[in-house]
Amino acid sequence: MKTIAAQLQKIRQQISDAERRFERSPGSAQLLAVSKTKPIDAIRAAIAEGQHSFGENYLQEAVEKIETLHNPALDWHFIGAIQSNKTATIAANFNWVHTVDRLKIARRLSEQRPESLPPLNICLQVNTSGEQSKSGITFDELEDLAKEVVALPGVSLRGLMTIPAPEDDFERQRLPFRQLRLALERLNQQGHQLDTLSMGMSSDLEAAIAEGATYVRIGSAIFGARN
Numbered sequence: 001m002k003t004i005a006a007q008l009q010k011i012r013q014q015i016s017d018a019e020r021r022f023e024r025s026p027g028s029a030q031l032l033a034v035s036k037t038k039p040i041d042a043i044r045a046a047i048a049e050g051q052h053s054f055g056e057n058y059l060q061e062a063v064e065k066i067e068t069l070h071n072p073a074l075d076w077h078f079i080g081a082i083q084s085n086k087t088a089t090i091a092a093n094f095n096w097v098h099t100v101d102r103l104k105i106a107r108r109l110s111e112q113r114p115e116s117l118p119p120l121n122i123c124l125q126v127n128t129s130g131e132q133s134k135s136g137i138t139f140d141e142l143e144d145l146a147k148e149v150v151a152l153p154g155v156s157l158r159g160l161m162t163i164p165a166p167e168d169d170f171e172r173q174r175l176p177f178r179q180l181r182l183a184l185e186r187l188n189q190q191g192h193q194l195d196t197l198s199m200g201m202s203s204d205l206e207a208a209i210a211e212g213a214t215y216v217r218i219g220s221a222i223f224g225a226r227n
């Protein structure tokens, strides 16, 4: 597990270098460690290095990890596809959900959020690349969905999330991230108070930070390739 410590160190350095290069304030781009498919000991190794925010995609696997670690200092982010019959489990176990793209799901998360917990932080997922296969709403749908979601008492609308199509060129990587930032700025001009841009993964985190990412979601660069 030494490699996890080393790779985490390297990613943190990459993030702080990018913050400096793109005139972001130190710590403004937070690291979400994506631990999906990885064993619980890999998460423990990251915790030992001071990592507290983890992203998971598969609900049953995630809940097992959350219950086993049973550590209130951790925050858990659901970043996978959401089936509507699983919303109660998500609402009860997570601090954040990044992948909301339907009002029905937002309503269920709000209704099912236990009253003993603060409102569930959520991001709306936007399909910035227009690929049919990708989940997420279009930019055109954003304003109406945000208006409905912000009125729900059990969730707190924090911002926007995207997973763009893979792209090697740095300037081209920036484009969908810039569009997402501009969409967030437009919503805030309309009266929303959104503070979160969840964007950037192992291969495009610098471009995301250049465009204002507040969470980069990093899996393989910390924990190694997935099968």
Ligand SMILES: *Cc1c(COP(=O)(O)O)cnc(C)c1O
Pocket: 034, 036, 057, 079, 080, 163, 201, 202, 203, 217, 218, 219, 220, 221
């Ligand atoms: C798996 C996953 C990541 C992490 O991807 P890496 O390329 O391994 O960094 C980030 N975001 C989402 C939504 C994912 O599903």
